[in-house]
Amino acid sequence: MGAVQVRGEVLSTRRTGEYHTLTIVAPGIADGARPGQFVALAVGGDHSAMLLRRAFSIYRVQERGIYGGTVEIVFSVHGKGTAWLASLHAHDPVDVVGPLGRPFALPREPVTVTLVGGGYGSAPLFTLAEQLRGRGCRVDFVIGAATEGRLFGALEAKRISTQVSITTEDGSLGEKGRVTDVLPSMLERSGAEPYPPPTRVAVTCSFGSANARPSGPTMSTGSCARSPASQAVPGPWTEKTISTVPP
Ligand SMILES: Cc1cc2nc3c(=O)[nH]c(=O)nc-3n(C[C@H](O)[C@H](O)[C@H](O)COP(=O)(O)OP(=O)(O)OC[C@H]3O[C@@H](n4cnc5c(N)ncnc54)[C@H](O)[C@@H]3O)c2cc1C
Secondary structure (H helix, E strand, C coil), X not given: CCCXXXXXXXXXXXXXXXXXXXXXXXXXXXXXXXXXXXXXXXXXXXXXXXXXXXXXXXXXXXXXXXXXXXXXXXXXXXXXXXXXXXXXXXXXXXXXXXXXXXXXXXXXXXXXXXXXXXXXXXXCHHHHHHHHHHCCCEEEEEEXXXXXXXXXXXXXXXXXXXXXXXXXXXXXXXXXXXXXXXXXXXXXXXCCEECCCHHHCCCCCCCCCCCCCCCCCEEEECCCEECHHHXXXXXXXXXXXXXXXXX
């Protein structure tokens, strides 16, 4: 299904650590969204000078329900656009375009998958994990951030996965360091192997240091790791999967 533009409405807002979560009633978008896709939100209201939409990964969707389909996003405040989003309340209108971007590729076989996410980059991995588990895959997580407050989804990852490794750059929770520091030992323990090759292993990547200011968001390839037994399996694992990478 192609992207649509929807005049949505905020259903609810909540804070999780340093992140804001916004649930938006956006029926046409929720129906067609797949893990790994994102939405683009107009910011500032009808008479704003902020012409450019801001992009956010889809954290969760609810296709049906008493309010119609909803889309959930997770964000931290960076500049004027996200500050405006953080000021929204239930019932406020918000203009949304989506679903955009290429969804994650899914394996055909029940392989072992290690999902790696940093900061809000973990957000799109949870619907992916659910779909993988539905296909009989074992799902492990590596979740990282600069500080404990900037981790997203660590508890959720513990709840739904076989093995979880948490890293923070300041050592405030889990192992001190970056997600890439613990990835080799995680893969060794799970018996999974990087696939595609290591340069393309991460599904989503980590923040830089707490003080780092990026020149802009970048895109990365995914995904995962699969068990050696499945290496002969051709198919979507060879595809490039796209996800957002918080700088
Ligand atoms: C495909 C895609 C998916 C994304 N998903 C998410 C998401 O799920 N959650 C989320 O919070 N963000 C996400 N982003 C980044 C988000 O779009 C930007 O943070 C947002 O556009 C910032 O808008 P702003 O008006 O608040 O800041 P701007 O006015 O655009 O920028 C203000 C200042 O903040 C800096 N800045 C901008 N973006 C970031 C950033 N990501 N990290 C640190 N500093 C930044 C700028 O360099 C500038 O100095 C995504 C980006 C893309 C392209």
